[in-house]
Amino acid sequence: MDIWDYNLRHLAAIAQIAQLGTMGAAARAVNLTQPALTQALARVEQQLGLVLFERRHDGMVPTPAADLLVPRIRAALDRSISPHVTxxxxxxxxxxxxxxxxxxxxxxxxxxxxxxxxxxxxxxxxxxxxxxxxxxxxxxxxxxxxxxxxxxRLARVELEAGLAEIEALKGREIRRITVGAMPLSRARI
Missing domain, CATH: 1.10.10.10 (Winged helix-like DNA-binding domain superfamily/Winged helix DNA-binding domain)
Known part of the structure; x- marks a missing residue:
């Protein structure tokens, strides 16, 4: 799963659905039509292989997958500073x-x-x-x-971490662990 396969505008819309609780309010917030937002959500859910929201008569309720992904999306979007960033x-x-x-x-x-x-x-x-x-x-x-x-780079790391957490939720661990060491330590190791 690669972050470059996702549309930042669609991810922003998912964050708005989680925050506002309804498709109509989220569509107005991100300046999309409700059918376009529905398609965007369906596409992202298909890419992830998980349902992000339970559809109810009184609105949208985030699933555990959305609870993991939405904070990462918000952190990434807070760093990307402009709606012009795609x-x-x-x-x-x-x-x-x-x-x-x-x-x-x-x-x-x-x-x-x-x-x-x-x-x-x-x-x-x-x-x-x-x-x-x-x-x-x-x-x-x-x-x-x-x-x-x-x-x-910080925004990319947030999105990659969010996707890694989604994969872990599905039972597949894809995160990397990076170990930094000083040049002198290799003699001991």
Missing amino acids: TARLRALLALADSGSYLGASLATGLAVPTLHRAVKDLSLSLRKTLVERRSNAVVLTEAGQALARTF
Whole structure:
């Protein structure tokens, strides 16, 4: 399960359903029609393989899966700072920040260079910030771009943790444990 398969707007809508308790109120809050929100919820539930809400006559009640996922969604969305941030834009900026070039980002993600370039440019325009500077043969993130990339990394970690918790709920453990050690400690280990 990959976070890049999910739509941030749909995840935001799920958080609103949990908070407001009804599809109608959540649809108004995220500026979607109720049928579109119903389809978005069905798609996310299909991707997860779990039901997130019990549908009742008096509204929507979160299931244990939603109780795990919604706080992670909220934490990620709090970090992504703008409704103009989409999954594609988040992925493009992170790939560019990690690889240092559009070609490297393309190789890492499997996306075309023009696609990545357009996503980063659209993000820059929507946020009204210069995120990338061209320098001779290289592309460098500006301070604003570096700050946004750090924020996006935190949002990505929150979403990955939420999906890992969902998998654990289904009985499959996919989380990674990272152990950091000082160079001198390897002699003892």
